[in-house]
Amino acid sequence: GAVVSQHPSWVICKSGTSVKIECRSLDFQATTMFWYRQFPKQSLMLMATSNEGSKATYEQGVEKDKFLINHASLTLSTLTVTSAHPEDSSFYICSANRPGAIEQFFGPGTRLTVL
Amino acid sequence: DAKTTQPPSMDCAEGRAANLPCNHSTISGNEYVYWYRQIHSQGPQYIIHGLKNNETNEMASLIITEDRKSSTLILPHATLRDTAVYYCIVRVDTASKLTFGTGTRLQVTL
Numbered sequence: 001g002a003v004v005s006q007h008p009s010w011v012i013c014k015s016g017t018s019v020k021i022e023c024r025s026l027d028f029q030a031t032t033m034f035w036y037r038q039f040p041k042q043s044l045m046l047m048a049t050s051n052e053g054s055k056a057t058y059e060q061g062v063e064k065d066k067f068l069i070n071h072a073s074l075t076l077s078t079l080t081v082t083s084a085h086p087e088d089s090s091f092y093i094c095s096a097n098r099p100g101a102i103e104q105f106f107g108p109g110t111r112l113t114v115l
Numbered sequence: 116d117a118k119t120t121q122p123p124s125m126d127c128a129e130g131r132a133a134n135l136p137c138n139h140s141t142i143s144g145n146e147y148v149y150w151y152r153q154i155h156s157q158g159p160q161y162i163i164h165g166l167k168n169n170e171t172n173e174m175a176s177l178i179i180t181e182d183r184k185s186s187t188l189i190l191p192h193a194t195l196r197d198t199a200v201y202y203c204i205v206r207v208d209t210a211s212k213l214t215f216g217t218g219t220r221l222q223v224t225l
Contacts, residue, residue: 034213046212106158107158
């Protein structure tokens with residue numbers, strides 16, 4: 001099946017720093033990727049839809065200046081958490097649509113801890 | 116997309132069938148029912164989907180009622196590795212976003 005990877009799998013950073021998370025589709029080209037956030041014992045919450053070559057579409061309540069999304073190629077989307085604070089600590093998951101496939105393919109997730 | 120309602124948790128003995136219900140009473144005629152599951156600290160995994168006919172694959176069976184207002188995911192022989200949160204999602208097409216509800220936490224026990 002299609003594979004989506006994320007890097008890093010976990011990261012610890014100091015408050016006020018920025019963190020970049022990469023999402024790659026390894027064996028297919030993804031024109032659309034999605035970014036989710038999941039807090040402990042809660043469900044996945046969609047943050048934004050990332051379209052290759054255009055600006056991301058953010059869900060209501062998600063700060064686009066804080067969560068920068070870049071989808072520069074058909075196999076890579078990045079999420080940068082700018083000026084991270086402890087409340088941004090969460091599990092960040094990306095997914096991608098493969099052309100012709102019925103399901104979305106999810107990455108393994110990145111656990112961010114902000115001290 | 117239509118909203119779904121699932122029980123928060125269920126238990127199932129290993130080797131027995133796990134039947135996970137989902138209500139989607141406001142589903143539209145062109146909306147599919149999708150099931151995903153999420154094992155602890157991993158990304159969600161697709162299980163199965165259907166429109167109005169019952170479906171079966173190597174992982175599970177999906178039973179959709181005739182009025183399409185509810186469905187049941189069946190894991191025929193649950194194993195400990197099936198312990199996960201199971202999400203029922205309705206969605207118009209493959210390009211649209213997935214909206215996750217609270218899901219059902221299935222605990223498979225010895």
